[in-house]
Amino acid sequence: MLNERDGEILCAIVQSYINNPNPVGSRFITRKYAFSLSPASIRNIMSDLEDMGFLRQPHTSSGRVPTDKGYRFYVDYLCSHEHRHDNRAFFYEITRELESIKNDIDVLLSETTKRLSNFSHYLGVALSPNAGSATFNRIKLLKYRRNHVVTALFTDEVLVRNKVVDVDFDLTQRDLNRIASYLNSEFYGYNLNEIRTKIVREMSEEKVLCDTLISRAIRICREVLSSPDGNIFISGFSEVLGLPDFSDVEKIKEISRAMEDKHLIIKVLDKFSESAKDEVQVIIGSENSLAGMKGFSIVAATYKEGSRPVGSVGVIGPTRMDYSKTIAMVDIVSKFITKVIEGK
Numbered sequence: 001m002l003n004e005r006d007g008e009i010l011c012a013i014v015q016s017y018i019n020n021p022n023p024v025g026s027r028f029i030t031r032k033y034a035f036s037l038s039p040a041s042i043r044n045i046m047s048d049l050e051d052m053g054f055l056r057q058p059h060t061s062s063g064r065v066p067t068d069k070g071y072r073f074y075v076d077y078l079c080s081h082e083h084r085h086d087n088r089a090f091f092y093e094i095t096r097e098l099e100s101i102k103n104d105i106d107v108l109l110s111e112t113t114k115r116l117s118n119f120s121h122y123l124g125v126a127l128s129p130n131a132g133s134a135t136f137n138r139i140k141l142l143k144y145r146r147n148h149v150v151t152a153l154f155t156d157e158v159l160v161r162n163k164v165v166d167v168d169f170d171l172t173q174r175d176l177n178r179i180a181s182y183l184n185s186e187f188y189g190y191n192l193n194e195i196r197t198k199i200v201r202e203m204s205e206e207k208v209l210c211d212t213l214i215s216r217a218i219r220i221c222r223e224v225l226s227s228p229d230g231n232i233f234i235s236g237f238s239e240v241l242g243l244p245d246f247s248d249v250e251k252i253k254e255i256s257r258a259m260e261d262k263h264l265i266i267k268v269l270d271k272f273s274e275s276a277k278d279e280v281q282v283i284i285g286s287e288n289s290l291a292g293m294k295g296f297s298i299v300a301a302t303y304k305e306g307s308r309p310v311g312s313v314g315v316i317g318p319t320r321m322d323y324s325k326t327i328a329m330v331d332i333v334s335k336f337i338t339k340v341i342e343g344k
Helices: 004-019 026-032 039-051 068-080 088-101 105-120 173-187 192-203 206-210 212-224 237-241 249-260 262-273 323-342
Strands: 123-127 136-145 148-155 160-166 232-235 281-284 296-305 308-318
Touching: 004 026, 004 039, 004 068, 026 039, 068 281, 068 323, 088 105, 088 323, 105 123, 105 232, 105 237, 105 308, 105 323, 123 237, 123 262, 136 173, 136 212, 148 212, 160 212, 173 212, 192 212, 232 262, 237 249, 249 262, 262 296, 262 308, 296 323, 308 323
Parallel strands: none
Antiparallel strands: 123 232, 123 308, 136 148, 148 160, 281 296, 296 308
């Protein structure tokens, strides 16, 4: 445990390093902050903080930089002191720009990650709801090309899922209307997991296959529901590459591998989605249980349907992250998406 003065000095060092990615010296802290201590006293405290694992010294003649433990103390300090970053500009822009697309959850999440990335300069990430427990309301089918059908699936939550389905047979729009009518009457009120089970069972029964149109209806519905798990949305690779933290080739390779292995990011966001916590959560560097993510910090929060977490949204960036600003942004976005879902 640190006393209050040493904790404030540690936070000043962390904030200084976040603002400018150069090792922080005792003279800089003395000039920048009103601690009423000499550079020698600050230097001694910095040495003690290094011994305790909160700071490290890249070179013997340089200042100090935070360790993951130092960042953790800083984030916990921000949260315990209810520090609030002024993000009114972000709030007004995000609500104004996303209001018109709120009825399509996938489009909403895709655009949200872009806005998060633009404002934070980190990767914006989001995991859409797992559709398995959603209740089927209706489906619309539109002929697109000879062997393509545009589908729009509506659940009772009124969240739309659009998908282009490839079919190996030619159908008229009239055929598609009849297929949609059959599916709407057959599956209304079932959740999507139940429908998938029902489809597997019906496809194995010969009586269904005797009716060509019904057989095709079942096959289209199976394709629509072929990806029941949440979709992953990632934006902002170019934003991240502009940061000094990714100025060397190895760091670029590291962030590239993380983006390419989307299952890795899904695993991370799944952990957030399973959480019942209301507040924004922060995982810093080595705290991450997944080896491929230990070089990054993740700030994320769940969005909910009622009291049930259904998805997550956040940012991934370097451990030298502007945590105060990022936590506030993720909090705004997660609450906005929750409000959208609850307003359906």
